Amino acid sequence: MFVVSPDLTEIAPVERRVDTLLQVETKDDGTYLFAIESQRRRDPKKPAAWAYYLSYMHAKFGHQPVLVVLCPDEATARWAARPITLGIPDHPSLTVRPLVLGPGNTPIVTDAKDVVRGTRDLERPDVRAAELLPLRACPASLRRGSG
Known part of the structure; x- marks a missing residue:
């Protein structure tokens, strides 16, 4: 020591x-x-x-x-x-x-309406951002393939 x-x-x-x-x-x-x-x-x-x-x-x-x-x-x-x-x-x-x-451990979001629907009642932008953290955007290539 x-x-x-x-x-x-x-x-x-x-x-x-x-x-x-x-x-x-x-x-x-x-x-x-x-x-x-x-x-x-x-x-x-x-x-x-x-x-x-x-x-x-x-x-x-x-x-x-x-x-x-x-x-x-x-x-x-x-x-x-x-x-x-x-x-x-x-x-x-x-x-x-x-x-x-x-x-x-996070859902894939394929439709922007789902994001808006889940956050429209939140009044503050910082809280809305925190609510969006668990959401993952679905890659554009997968959206095109789903049709």
């Missing part, structure tokens, strides 16, 4: 951006920040980045952060859904469990 510097200051600015960040205020449960990430393939650097995003958002904004990962294929969705554990195996300091939306 050896002593390490306690200074955690980042000397060089590091650019970190989520794909989309939505703030949703609820009547009963307070305010949430939804960090939405599109993940097309496995990326060994993402789990650490996701843990950083959530911790930083909580420290900066003081609201509960939620990580939503959108995956176009089932293999990437299974990879992204694994818990990210930091710390001692039997007593982790931080566990990140992304809310993963992929082909196995």
